[in-house]
Amino acid sequence: MHKPRHIKLSAEHTGAVRFLSGLHVNLEEDKPTSWVTLTRTGSFTDPRYGTFAITGAMLLAMVNNFNKGVFGQDVFIDVAHRPNDGAAAKVLKLTVEGERLRAFCEWTPFGVDAIKNKGYRYLSLEYHESWKDNEKGADHGCVMLGAGLCVRPVIKRLDPVQLSVSDEDGIAVLLHPSLQTTLLQELDTMHKDALAKLKAKLEAKKLAAPVIAALMEAAEKSVIHLSDASQAQTLLDSFEQSGIKLAEEIGDKVVTLSINAPAPAAAAPGLTQEAVIALMAEQNQLAATTAKQLAEKKAANVKLLADTIGAATGFDDVMKKSLTDTVSDLITADMTEENVRRLADLQIKNGNELVVARQLTALGYPGAVGNVHITVDSSNQVKSLQAQVDKRLGFEGMDDAQRYVNTGGQLQRANKELADKVLAQFDAIHGARLAAEHKQLAAGTGSVSDVSVPAIFERTVIREALYSIIGLQFVDVGTAGFSATLQLPYSYRDTSAAGRGNTRSYEAQGIRRSGIIQTFEETRPIPQKLSFRVSDELRLLAANGQLSDFDIVIENMRNATRIIAEDTEKLIFDEVLNSNDEYGAISVAAEALTGVNGTNAVFVLANFPVVRPRKVFDLKGAQQGATLNPIVVMYAGSAKSEFDGSGTQPAGTYYVLDYNLGEIRFVSEAGAPVLPANATAITVAYSKATNALRFDTDLGSLAAPAKWDDFLYRFGLRKDVIESQRYFSANYSLMSGTVRTMIEQASQFGANNKRNGTDLSADGNLGKIKDVPGFKSSAPGLMMGDQRLVIGQRANTRFRMLKPWAMEELENARDSGGNFTGQKEAYGTQFIALLTPALLKGATTSVALYSSSARVNRAS
Structure with missing residues (x-):
């Protein structure tokens, strides 16, 4: 059992330090803002805490963390480090000037009053040398937490660097050496002024000079212990009262006095002036x-x-x-x-x-600085190099219908735009390699290095992969710098603002606002990595021409192009479907399966489609945050995990779920079917998708053309949901080739029954449904399969290329025992970001196709 913890949700931070600066705060008349100096660099010591240092790096870290908003709130200046009393100023800017940390502040009336009328003349900086946020526990280094207006501190020991004021909150307060000197001077001045006033008052009582001298000597020895003005005045007032009594008793007579005037009990212990x-x-x-x-x-x-x-x-x-x-x-x-x-x-x-x-x-790149940025449009050398590789790979002279088969025989605008941006990103990184390869290959096709893959080959992989991806036509594409997290900006319509029918207002009536709201969501990089291996024998045979029309690296490049394109395609299509199902998802409590009779192996859930769980991982593969729409399967009182097909899961029973149809079955770690025994208690907690129309494909009493005419009617209803209820425009639909073939049976596609906006393309494939262009998904293993069709508005899902595809150097391969195998191996990496912002998920809807006669509890 954990020991109970006392948690205070306030501005107290273990490890915080306050640094008291001696530079005054000056405010110009009628101006609410001013620049102030908070502290400067230096090294300081204290007996209890050892050496304290404020370095230039610490100041820069404070400024950097301030600009990034690491503290998670505005930074304020308060009065006497009492934030609950209110803010004296808000820090608007933070900067380093030489060795000083400077702040541009906007002062409140409370702060102005404290400075002008209450004597607060100093600033005390409060910072943390290694601040961690209380949400993720990330260490952000040196962070400014705030500052406080201060008067002269209560100095207990006049060390060069002094912890002062109050130690009640456990925060160390460092006194600047220049301020310490100033305070000593002020203390001495305060003592002299007070003693001078006492002497004047004693002389006014007509006391004899020796009596006055004795009283003043005692008073001076006593007051030296005090650093607080009120305590010092109280002590000297007592000497004044003694003088009044003496004046009444002895007048101007000369007497010998023996005065014992110890330091008042309330006085703080301190050092003598000589010791100081x-x-x-x-x-x-x-x-x-x-x-x-x-x-x-x-x-x-x-x-x-x-x-x-x-x-x-x-x-x-x-x-x-x-x-x-x-x-x-x-x-x-x-x-x-x-x-x-x-x-x-x-x-x-x-x-x-x-x-x-x-x-x-x-080499012909005048004015180049650092990494040279080369683009195909501006560099004839790279154009020439690319042309050689295109010829070698067979792209030169290839018919568009063959080369762009995935995108309808034409290079689509969205694909070309993203490819140009990504190639520019690649060229900026690998400009030097491309220039060197041009010189090496200028006399001919050249040969492939044994230790590296030419950059131009990698460039070609990127271009051809992006050219072939159908999904790029349906998402918002672009490039971004590689980082651990990425902020994706977007805008959406404020449905509470003006809409249709809200534009009429008459004299003195309020005018409704048409609202577009800008915001952003955070996402993380998705890695795409591939490796390949070739034998030395095969590589040498190809290099000697004994294997005609065969190039090892070329074949691997072609394979990499296909796999990277298919993987990216799958990621895009799956994201579109998943975000569609997440819109309006409803949780379903633990649902007991029926039909567990010792014979059935497949069981149906009461609701479908089922929303897939969403998990987010960092670059190390560690999950970040909680799972969205989790699934919990209890099998005979034991929680079961989903089968992943990796072959590495421990021995046991796992579940396999058809998310589109809501059907669940059980397998072993090897994927072999597991038949639940009769009356085995099985429950499933999940989330059901409500953003989908379920369409039963069983014909019943209808002929196929009439059945699919009914589907077109339902399709139109889903389109109306997007356009009339959610203020989006339906301008594409996605489906598999099988689904497309089934829809084409509708009589409305026939010449005699054809309707406007519903037709076939020239090659007989589906063109439009209800004026919505239809597209076939081509990548293998898509989550939509042959059971789903998506309708939506383009460019709501965000796709960003963070690091374009690049291969590492070829290396000698080794077996599990560390022995060389006579092979070469290499790998390539690419990182993308893919996200549908939460407020844009309603831009799509879907249809789930199923057979009511087949979707039942069954043996297989």
Whole structure:
């Protein structure tokens, strides 16, 4: 049992530090905003906490995390670190200027009053050196949590860096050295002013000079212990009262006084002025020693930087000096050797890119800097290189009907647009390789390297794969930079705003707003990876021409093209269907299966289609967040997992679910059927899809043409749901070839019964239904199978290419024992993002085709 935890949902953070700055806050008249300095870099010590450092990297991290909104809320300045009293200002901007952290603030009347009328003259920064959010537990590094307006702190010990004010909340408060000096000066001034006023009052009572001197000496020794003005005034008031009594008793007579005036009980313990001066001298000496050590450490780091860059090959002395001088000012004493070496490695990388740029300039790319960006439209060299490979792969002169067979014999606009964007993305990454390959292959077709796959081959894989994907016509396509998470922006119609019939308003009446709302959703990269292996013998035979018209790499490229295209096609079509079923999904509590009699092996659920569970994974394959629309199958009191066909699941019983038809059966880990014993208790909890019309394909008393005429009528009703109820436009439908063939039996496709908007294309395939173009899904293993048809509006699902297809180098293959096999192997990777925003899932609807006579509990 866990120990009960006390959780406070407030702004308290273990590890937070407050840094008290001595720079005053100044507000111009009638201006609600101003720039203020929060802190600066430096190193500080405290007996309880050791060494504290504020580095330039920490300041930059605070600014970066502020700009990214890592803290999850606006950052405020309060008064005396009491946020519940209200905000004194809101931090609008955060920046680093030299060694200072500066904030642009918008002040509230509460804050203005505290500064102008209540004496709050200092700012105390509050930050966390390694802040973790309380949702995902991610470590974001140094994060600014806020700041507080402060008056002079209650100094308990006048150390150079002092934890002060109050330690009630457990947050360390660091005092800036310059502020500490200022406070000492203010304390001394306060003591002198108060003692001068006391002396004047005593002299006004006509006391003898020796009596006044004795009282003043005692008062000065007592007040030196106090740093609080109110306590000091209380003490001196008591001396004034003593003077009044003496004046009444002895007047201006000279007497000898023996005064015992210990420090008041309420006074805070402290150091004498002499001790403070000694400590200050000691600190000055320490500061000088520390400064010398820091200078020596910085010089050593600069030398390490220069030596590391100097050891790099391929650079002349001038470039080495330039690479060193460019970043030497960034070197600080507190940098570790590892940090310095990493900075040097970065400069070496930059230097290599400059060398490449110079070489590419000599190749005919003037003005190139870093990685050269080459596009097919602007580079005749790449065009020439691509033409050679197209000829080798058989694309040159190929008839469009053959090359673009998947997209109706024509290169579709959406496919061409995305391919151009992705190829530009690829060329920007691999420009140097493409330029080198052009020079190598300029005299002919050349030969394939034994250690790498030519970039132009990879480029061709990308182009042909994207050209052949039907699904790109139905989604919003584009490219994006590779990252662990991706924010996909989109807009949707605000149905609560003006619609049809809401545009009429008369004098003095409100005018309805036509609302379009912009927002975004987060998604994660989807990996696509393939590897291949060829034997050395086969590779050598092909290279020697003994296997005519056969190229090992070409064959693998063709295969990769087909597989990557099919996998991308499947991902798109499955996402369209899944998002369709998720719209309006309803959970079904544990439903007991019927017909468990020891004979039946297939069981039907009361509802169908069943919504597929959705899981999101990070790049390491770890699931992120909870499963959407989960399925729980209980078999004889034991929860069962879904059969995945991997052959790696432990021995046991697993379920197989036909999501379209709502039919479930059970198998072993090897996929062999498992027959539930008679009366076995089996329950299934799931979510049913409501965004689907169920159409029974049994003919009954109807002939096939009349049956499918009825289907066309139902199709029109689903189209009307999208257009009249959800404000989308139905401009495509997706189905398998089998479903398309069945629909074509409708009499309305015949010449005598043909209706406008419902016809066949020139080759006899389905053209339009109710003026909605129909398309055949072609990728194998699609979730829609022959039981589903989707109707919807295009470009609502988002498809982004994050990293285009690229192969790694060929490597020697080894067996499980680590021995060479005489083969070469390589793999390629591609990353995409695919998501249908939640508020756009209603842009599609669907039809589920089933046979009522076949959909029953049965033996097989």
